[in-house]
Amino acid sequence: MLSFMSPFFLFILQHPLSIPSLQILLLQILLLQILLLQILLLQKSASPLPTQAPSCPQPPIPHCPESTSSIFFLIVMSLHFNTLTASAYPTDPSQPLNTLSESVMDTSSSIPSASLRKSSRPVKTPSYLQDYHCHLAISAEPSFPFSVAVTHPIQHNLSYSHLSDSHKAFTLALSTHTEPHFYHEAIHSPQWCEAMSKELTALEANHTWVLTSLPPGKHPIGCKWVYKLKFKSDGSIERYKARLVAKGYNQQEGLDYFETFSPVAKLVTVRSFVAIAAAKGWSLTQLDVNNAFLHGELDEEVYMSLPLGYKGDSKLPHQVCKLTKSLYGLKQASRQWFSKFSSTLLHHGFTQSKCDYSLFTKTAGSTFIALLVYVDDILIASNAPAAVTKLTAFLDAKFKLKDLGNAKYFLGLELARSHQGISLCQRKYTLDILEDAGFLASKPVKFPMEQHIKLSRDDGSLLSDPTVYRRLVGKLLYLTLTRPDISYSVSRLSQFMDQPRVPHLHAAHRVLQYLKGSPGQGLFFPTTNSLQLKAFCDSDWAGCSDTRRSVTGFCIFLGDSLISWRSKKQSIVSRSSAEAEYRAMAITTCEVTWLLSLLRDFQIDHSMAALLFCDNQAALHIAANPVFHERTKHIEVDCHFIRDKIQAGILKTLHICSTHQLADIFTKPLGFVPFSHLLSKLGVLNIHSPT
Structure with a gap:
């Protein structure tokens, strides 16, 4: 009995207490005993999923020697807990949360200093609990004056307030x-x-x-x-x-x-x-x-x-x-x-x-x-x-x-119609891709690919499971039906499907982060439309570092509606930038010729010549003048049919400044300023934008 009570008397002698303080102390001992009993009961009915401890700073717990009784430990813990509770969680809600650490530091000075003891026992969920799924309900009023929240919730990038009720x-x-x-x-x-x-x-x-x-x-x-x-x-x-x-x-x-x-x-x-x-x-x-x-x-x-x-x-x-x-x-x-x-x-x-x-x-x-x-x-x-x-x-x-x-929903495309026009997007499909890849809570970025990135077939280590990369890129390919802003990035990523590597997967993840910023973005077709074709074509000479082939990019508008675009690596190495631009003009001319025939099926008379904008003067001269010289005589004959279309009055070529070349977004990765500038001119609209 003496050994049981001696720590208690030593503690009283070292900390003289008044009678009311002793009553409060005994009451705290009783409450702590009840609390320990509840903890034991809760341990017997443990939750299937391990609970996550709050991220607030924990007060230092004094270490007690083995000879010290449990009552002494409860007394010290009670005093320490009482001081921490009174200081760390104020009754005034206006008090900032950062006072928590200060309160902890103040209380720790009144406690006898002792070394911290931390259990080395590994925390591991029992294997039998893996057979269960637990759905935790979130309380409207948390027990702590703070809560763990997602840093970048999807609600910041997706809104339904601009939609009609139906x-x-x-x-x-x-x-x-x-x-x-x-x-x-x-x-x-x-x-x-x-x-x-x-x-x-x-x-x-x-x-x-x-x-x-x-x-x-x-x-x-x-x-x-x-x-x-x-x-x-x-x-x-x-x-x-x-x-x-x-x-x-x-x-x-x-x-x-x-x-x-x-x-x-x-x-x-x-x-x-x-x-x-x-x-x-x-x-x-x-x-x-x-x-x-x-x-x-x-x-x-x-x-x-x-x-x-x-x-x-x-x-x-x-x-x-x-x-x-x-x-x-x-x-x-x-x-x-x-x-x-x-x-x-x-x-x-x-x-x-x-x-x-x-x-x-x-x-x-x-x-x-x-x-x-x-x-x-x-x-x-x-x-x-x-x-x-x-x-x-x-x-x-x-x-x-x-x-x-x-x-309203055709081939995974969501159609929304108003008196101003029709919006076409793949919002649900985008959210499904983000959810499957685990990027719903990722931090969004403002452009899909870093400007100076150079992806190669030999950089980085091979992926242990290439099917993850292939499946992701395949999904992104279908998303380009309404997202011209990711066409170049996805086209570039699709060139590494046979042997994807770690840098390629990181680049694909950046595209997902970009999509997180605007999951509801898509095309907009206005009601006021001239129904006249105009096309923009461009190329990035020797843009592929592995094959030194150029990249062709074009976009075609029907009035103000973007209906066709492409970003594709050329099949032949071009000897000059003019040759690469000329090949891009030829491919665009093929698409324009086909669209003119398609418009006739809709009973649309395209009386004016279709406009083709190019930013390379040399390529424009080659197309307008039927001459062959040392730099162009090796170009295939099928590329020269663009001259016939110009002479027949079906097509008209015009020069455009490189800063206003809309097809530039389909040939190379751009920084935020040029990317956002060109994207604003493509006729895209995000009806689900929060702002």
Whole structure:
């Protein structure tokens, strides 16, 4: 008993206390005992995820020898904790938080100095807790007067305040709903189970297959489920779409299929389609064909294993599905479907475009209607809404389709329309890329690639997992459909897909940081448009340090709407900057010639010559004067057709100052000032900008 109480008496003698102070001390001892009991109970029911300690400075804990009793330790801790609490967390909320460290320093002087003791036991989450997921709720009023926050939240770069109520509802619905990726995820949802049941019922009603035993020598291909949400124009879910897809990569050429080519709409055509509709004031209607590939006839003999969730006929041994009609995933499925759909439109009086075989137009008096098809997604523009209604009814009788109303989400492109024009962006796709790469909380940068960076095939060490880089660059390539500002950066990164290295991945991460700053940025097509073509072309001579080839860049506007651009390394080494610029002019002329033919399909008369701006006087003289000399006689003949276009009055070349050359953004990395200057002239708009 004496050994138990001696530290206590020594402490009282060294620190004389009054009777009220002793009462407070004993009360603190009791409270600490209760606190220790609660801690023991909490340790028995530990959280699955380790909690993170607050980042405030912790007070020094005096070290007690082994002979010191636990009561002495509790007394010292109680006094120390009481002083810290009274000084570090003031009752006045106006007191700044930086007084915490000062309070700690003041209290530490009243405590006997002792060396700190820190446990060397490693903190590790038990392995069995890895099987659990914990969703922690964040309290509205934290227990500490500070909170750990993200330094660069996405809310600083993304806003929905500029959207109309209807488009805001559509955008939020698009962002909040998720889709399952596997069958075992979908079976837990009644909606997806019903969607799979409807799909199997439709396949059986369409006589897509017959159940049979697998013949000797035949190998069945597999199949899988793919899930997709379809939204209405108001943001509500139109339907849960479950699609059975055959694993066509197991098919053998010459046995299971022969021809596979099927045209799809060019993305330049899609942008031109929307830009013309905005300028003409045409309506934009979106349709979706139900089970489109099932309408194609299958000529080859193909066997498929039973789908998940389909019982089949238990009487048949080794039962498989012998396909009688086309199915999603087969290599020839898209070709068979497009053949039937195009023949139906041609019989209905439509004309198929020779510039893009996915574009169909029809003129009846003053009524004009244009239809663009990308597999089973259909976009219709017309100056007569009644003609669209009539066409929709005709196609529904033939193929059973869904009318999605005004186009809002086509091929991953988000369309927002107002009286000023149409905005085209890939906001959701950008956020998905940032989330998958873990860059939603990254610090944004103002331009996608450092100005003086020189990426090479041999710099840095090889990546241990190159698929991460390839997957990221592949996603960024599709993002360039509405983001011309990253075209050069992505084109440069795509040149290292075979052997990506660490510097290449760092450069790709910088592009993600740039996208973080403006995830909702995209193209804007105004209603006021002259519908006249003007093009800008440029080149960076010997820009590739590995091959010394030049980089071609061009951009083409329809009025004020940017509809086509490219950033690509030339296939041949140019001997001079004039030759590199001349090759860039030739490539741009090809694109302008094609666009002029496309405009004729939309009944647009381009009476004036298309303008081509170049900042190289030597290249302009070569194009305007049909002469050959020592510096140009080796240039291929196909490059000289630009002279024919100039002489025919189809094209007119003009000189432009290099500082105003818009195509410069597609040929080399630029600093913030020239990059932002050129970007402001490309017709991009961020309707989701917070400011």
